[in-house]
Amino acid sequence: xxxxxxxxxxxxxxxxxxxxxxxxxxxxxxxxxxxxxxxxxxxxxxxxxxxxxxxxxxxxxxxxxxxxxxxxxxxxxxxxxxxxxxxxxxxxxxxxxxxxxxxxxxxxxxxxxxxxxxxxxxxxxxxxxxxxxxxxxxxxxxxxxxxxxxxxxxxxxxxxxxxxxxxxxxxxxxxxxxxxxxxxxxxxxxxxxxxxxxxxxxxxxxxxxxxxxxxxxxxxxxxxxxxxxxxxx
Amino acid sequence: xxxxxxxxxxxxxxxxxxxxxxxxxxxxxxxxxxxxxxxxxxxxxxxxxxxxxxxxxxxxxxxxxxxxxxxxxxxxxxxxxxxxxxxxxxxxxxxxxxxxxxxxxxxxxxxxxxxxxxxxxxxxxxxxxxxxxxxxxxxxxxxxxxxxxxxxxxxxxxxxxxxxxxxxxxxxxxxxxxxxxxxxxxxxxxxxxxxxxxxxxxxxxxxxxxxxxxxxxxxxxxxxxxxxxxxxx
Amino acid sequence: xxxxxxxxxxxxxxxxxxxxxxxxxxxxxxxxxxxxxxxxxxxxxxxxxxxxxxxxxxxxxxxxxxxxxxxxxxxxxxxxxxxxxxxxxxxxxxxxxxxxxxxxxxxxxxxxxxxxxxxxxxxxxxxxxxxxxxxxxxxxxxxxxxxxxxxxxxxxxxxxxxxxxxxxxxxxxxxxxxxxxxxxxxxxxxxxxxxxxxxxxxxxxxxxxxxxxxxxxxxxxxxxxxxxxxxxx
Amino acid sequence: xxxxxxxxxxxxxxxxxxxxxxxxxxxxxxxxxxxxxxxxxxxxxxxxxxxxxxxxxxxxxxxxxxxxxxxxxxxxxxxxxxxxxxxxxxxxxxxxxxxxxxxxxxxxxxxxxxxxxxxxxxxxxxxxxxxxxxxxxxxxxxxxxxxxxxxxxxxxxxxxxxxxxxxxxxxxxxxxxxxxxxxxxxxxxxxxxxxxxxxxxxxxxxxxxxxxxxxxxxxxxxxxxxxxxxxxx
Numbered sequence: 001x002x003x004x005x006x007x008x009x010x011x012x013x014x015x016x017x018x019x020x021x022x023x024x025x026x027x028x029x030x031x032x033x034x035x036x037x038x039x040x041x042x043x044x045x046x047x048x049x050x051x052x053x054x055x056x057x058x059x060x061x062x063x064x065x066x067x068x069x070x071x072x073x074x075x076x077x078x079x080x081x082x083x084x085x086x087x088x089x090x091x092x093x094x095x096x097x098x099x100x101x102x103x104x105x106x107x108x109x110x111x112x113x114x115x116x117x118x119x120x121x122x123x124x125x126x127x128x129x130x131x132x133x134x135x136x137x138x139x140x141x142x143x144x145x146x147x148x149x150x151x152x153x154x155x156x157x158x159x160x161x162x163x164x165x166x167x168x169x170x171x172x173x174x175x176x177x178x179x180x181x182x183x184x185x186x187x188x189x190x191x192x193x194x195x196x197x198x199x200x201x202x203x204x205x206x207x208x209x210x211x212x213x214x215x216x217x218x219x220x221x222x223x224x225x226x227x228x229x230x231x232x233x
Numbered sequence: 234x235x236x237x238x239x240x241x242x243x244x245x246x247x248x249x250x251x252x253x254x255x256x257x258x259x260x261x262x263x264x265x266x267x268x269x270x271x272x273x274x275x276x277x278x279x280x281x282x283x284x285x286x287x288x289x290x291x292x293x294x295x296x297x298x299x300x301x302x303x304x305x306x307x308x309x310x311x312x313x314x315x316x317x318x319x320x321x322x323x324x325x326x327x328x329x330x331x332x333x334x335x336x337x338x339x340x341x342x343x344x345x346x347x348x349x350x351x352x353x354x355x356x357x358x359x360x361x362x363x364x365x366x367x368x369x370x371x372x373x374x375x376x377x378x379x380x381x382x383x384x385x386x387x388x389x390x391x392x393x394x395x396x397x398x399x400x401x402x403x404x405x406x407x408x409x410x411x412x413x414x415x416x417x418x419x420x421x422x423x424x425x426x427x428x429x430x431x432x433x434x435x436x437x438x439x440x441x442x443x444x445x446x447x448x449x450x451x452x453x454x455x456x457x458x459x460x461x462x463x464x465x466x
Numbered sequence: 467x468x469x470x471x472x473x474x475x476x477x478x479x480x481x482x483x484x485x486x487x488x489x490x491x492x493x494x495x496x497x498x499x500x501x502x503x504x505x506x507x508x509x510x511x512x513x514x515x516x517x518x519x520x521x522x523x524x525x526x527x528x529x530x531x532x533x534x535x536x537x538x539x540x541x542x543x544x545x546x547x548x549x550x551x552x553x554x555x556x557x558x559x560x561x562x563x564x565x566x567x568x569x570x571x572x573x574x575x576x577x578x579x580x581x582x583x584x585x586x587x588x589x590x591x592x593x594x595x596x597x598x599x600x601x602x603x604x605x606x607x608x609x610x611x612x613x614x615x616x617x618x619x620x621x622x623x624x625x626x627x628x629x630x631x632x633x634x635x636x637x638x639x640x641x642x643x644x645x646x647x648x649x650x651x652x653x654x655x656x657x658x659x660x661x662x663x664x665x666x667x668x669x670x671x672x673x674x675x676x677x678x679x680x681x682x683x684x685x686x687x688x689x690x691x692x693x694x695x696x697x698x699x
Numbered sequence: 700x701x702x703x704x705x706x707x708x709x710x711x712x713x714x715x716x717x718x719x720x721x722x723x724x725x726x727x728x729x730x731x732x733x734x735x736x737x738x739x740x741x742x743x744x745x746x747x748x749x750x751x752x753x754x755x756x757x758x759x760x761x762x763x764x765x766x767x768x769x770x771x772x773x774x775x776x777x778x779x780x781x782x783x784x785x786x787x788x789x790x791x792x793x794x795x796x797x798x799x800x801x802x803x804x805x806x807x808x809x810x811x812x813x814x815x816x817x818x819x820x821x822x823x824x825x826x827x828x829x830x831x832x833x834x835x836x837x838x839x840x841x842x843x844x845x846x847x848x849x850x851x852x853x854x855x856x857x858x859x860x861x862x863x864x865x866x867x868x869x870x871x872x873x874x875x876x877x878x879x880x881x882x883x884x885x886x887x888x889x890x891x892x893x894x895x896x897x898x899x900x901x902x903x904x905x906x907x908x909x910x911x912x913x914x915x916x917x918x919x920x921x922x923x924x925x926x927x928x929x930x931x932x
Contacts, residue, residue, distance in 0.1 A: 027796070
């Protein structure tokens with residue numbers, strides 16, 4: 001399996017992988033002139049030790065590349081979790097590559113994420129971020145429809161402005177962009193991938209990004225079964 | 234002067250500064266046990282040499298802190314120019330600190346950037362990015378009003394959703410967020426500041442961010458006159 | 467006090483400082499349009515919260531510049547703790563500037579760190595890194611003298627090679643360089659400075675670098691008393 | 700070919716590779732929903748364009764892992780070219796992983812780089828760094844032998860100190876460490892690899908590290924023939 005759909009329109013695709021659990025074991029043992037070719041008990045103990053003690057540098061020698069299609073608010077949160085948090089919250093140089101499409105010059109028609117009527121969530125009780133239980137379908141229905149209508153108005157105005165000769169970089173002011181889909185390639189070390197996955201379990205992580213993290217886990221786990229188990233537990 | 238207004242609602246404020254032109258000169262001469270206390274001809278020649286040859290590491294020892302209030306599309310472009318470009322286009326570790334307000338839990342009422350009727354620009358003739366000449370006031374008037382109306386609709390729906398108990402992280406889907414103002418602190422080395430300023434002169438830089446870059450120059454130049462002249466020419 | 471001697475020949479000098487405890491408080495509260503001008507109880511509670519929860523990004527807006535003179539082995543370990551660990555052990559983008567003298571072209575005569583006869587330490591009992599108790603003065607005396615002799619031989623050969631026209635980059639092969647002094651400027655955020663200080667308390671940190679960390683604490687503490695107390699406890 | 704010897708004792712080994720020229724092409728075209736499966740003329744033109752204009756971010760999605768055995772002075776210069784220059788000279792976040800052996804606890808016997816009698820170089824005529832022509836064999840012979848002798852003295856003292864119970868972190872003060880061999884794993888993006896290779900062609904790059912860069916080129920070129928040609932010309 002190399003592609004998993006997320007929500008109605010989004011997806012994650014595993015494009016490429018480098019290395020295996022052995023890659024990490026051998027990087028960690030660089031001081032000794034030994035190399036493992038089959039993962040044995042000692043190797044698994046070493047992976048446990050590295051993950052437990054936070055010695056995550058050996059996990060930087062294994063990497064994977066994904067193609068992702070997700071709403072802008074998911075993309076920005078994702079980027080903040082990895083590249084951003086490396087710079088801001090001191091959680092580590094992220095060893096990531098990231099190339100995304102840009103609304104400043106892409107001309108393909110914009111598509112948007114609209115929660116279904118049973119997917120709208122309440123505000124959380126004791127927290128400033130995140131969300132609580134699902135709201136009733138009646139309220140959900142109201143806002144799914146209203147959002148659809150507002151997006152239609154925004155896209156119409158955006159397209160009219162473009163047709164009237166307005167530059168794309170100003171015309172985009174009409175787009176309700178938090179929900180607009182973008183596509184990107186993400187190449188990341190296993191250290192960075194597991195950091196991203198761990199962020200998702202925080203109670204203030206947004207449901208929409210957690211759905212993408214789950215897809216990442218399913219795609220990557222068969223390639224690094226022992227490492228991933230230790231890194232994300 | 235420590236604060237400059239940008240557009241109708243935005244601004245840049247210089248909060249703090251560390252170092253002077255001499256800081257750079259002395260950092261560059263670390264190999265020799267000499268320290269300059271007054272900027273002389275030799276020192277200026279050294280600054281010229283460092284800037285011309287791209288030996289910009291000494292410019293990392295001088296820093297400034299700004300408070301900025303700007304539309305989200307400016308903030309994202311800014312961040313991409315510095316932190317992002319460090320990661321993506323190999324233009325350097327940015328040595329920046331960045332703390333911004335977040336729409337996921339801020340409750341202050343959103344405000345938006347709306348180009349005035351004489352500020353709408355045409356699409357560029359020979360480029361996929363950027364913009365060309367100003368459009369006529371008639372067209373401008375039409376889109377200023379339409380944008381204002383769309384923002385009103387979006388904000389109304391956003392507030393109704395919040396009032397109905399929808400979580401902020403989903404309610405924000407109604408906001409035409411490219412133009413929404415956010416506030417942030419940016420602390421950056423002179424290396425990073427000048428990198429940002431240079432980006433603005435690229436022909437595909439958006440007019441709105443160039444207006445902010447101009448404010449940064451005016452605020453910082455009195456503190457590093459000789460360095461800035463070399464770095465941004 | 468702006469300069470503290472370390473060992474016989476080394477030192478740390480505080481060259482410049484930007485910000486105060488208030489800088490951090492205000493950066494953390496960027497979402498609200500409030501600014502503190504005197505550090506009150508609430509502000510100190512906020513500093514405690516930020517340090518305890520690892521929300522260290524606000525500490526990046528306060529910085530200090532140091533000039534340091536230390537043996538190469540201390541410099542390399544220092545660099546590894548900050549820039550290196552940012553890249554390798556995922557402990558964060560270090561927001562550091564670093565300019566050092568280089569033996570590839572400096573011609574000033576090399577000077578060396580030689581532990582005194584009561585400063586040689588035993589190997590640790592239960593660890594592969596670090597050191598244990600002090601060894602007797604007799605053994606210490608023997609190795610202080612031997613090291614001095616070996617350095618003399620190395621420097622003589624180095625200088626003879628230079629005199630015979632050998633390039634500096636090869637002639638340096640004769641130098642017992644772990645103990646050779648170099649001089650550098652280090653400009654770092656309070657986030658990075660406290661990260662460095664915390665590393666020193668690890669049981670495998672080398673005594674020689676701990677002596678420098680102690681000097682850094684003494685120099686920086688008067689400028690950020692509340693922040694530093696929270697960050698390094 | 701996956702392993703190339705460098706000098707008498709050193710080597711570079713290609714451990715793993717991810718991606719191909721197509722990986723870069725597809726990452727650059729993320730905005731369009733197209734994917735190339737065979738490298739055609741248009742794709743090569745795109746690679747030329749990306750390399751020429753410095754749009755190197757797509758080259759971050761292809762990576763390789765190497766095992767390297769080299770003198771410490773080569774390792775430090777290498778690290779400075781990539782991780783260090785990312786931080787210092789603003790040449791880009793390096794997207795590298797690096798795990799090396801450490802003399803603080805490795806117990807395998809140290810080995811050293813000793814230039815042969817025809818490998819000693821003169822100091823350069825018009826530069827503070829680098830080297831000039833080869834010196835005569837007579838001078839070379841003298842210094843090869845002296846260096847060998849000094850290393851023997853240093854290693855003897857080092858081992859005697861260890862035997863007397865001195866901790867490894869102090870005992871290493873006896874080692875002429877610039878020439879001491881260390882082993883490390885380096886995983887790097889094609890962007891970072893080509894940056895490293897380009898550094899080597901600078902006139903002040905040390906001959907010893909250029910020999911390693913040549914080995915890297917030979918190992919990596921078959922995997923990214925079109926990209927490498929553009930990146931390093």
